[in-house]
Amino acid sequence: MKLIELNLKPTSNPRIKQLFSNTVKVFSMTKKRGRALIINNKNFVERPDLCRKGSDADVENMSAMLKFLKFDVVTHTDLKAEV
Numbered sequence: 119m120k121l122i123e124l125n126l127k128p129t130s131n132p133r134i135k136q137l138f139s140n141t142v143k144v145f146s147m148t149k150k151r152g153r154a155l156i157i158n159n160k161n162f163v164e165r166p167d168l169c170r171k172g173s174d175a176d177v178e179n180m181s182a183m184l185k186f187l188k189f190d191v192v193t194h195t196d197l198k199a200e201v
Contacts, residue, residue: 147187154189156180161196 129135158177160170181191 151188152190154184154191156184156191156193157197158193158195159197 156177158170158173160173162168177193177195181193184191
């Protein structure tokens, strides 16, 4: 497994600074984006009482935000550990 170490630098963007109380640890993304994976486990065979109704809306909102940030978004629903 190859780990990627991110170098954090303080931001100089005033719009970012007003969003966070500590801008020393804000990561600046590169222009080139990668793939974002969203796994929505909402139905549980052995525990139907744990069904996460409404999680589809969360997936749609997160997907829209990541697409806006120019990520290639891939979503999967109810994956098993074996997959």
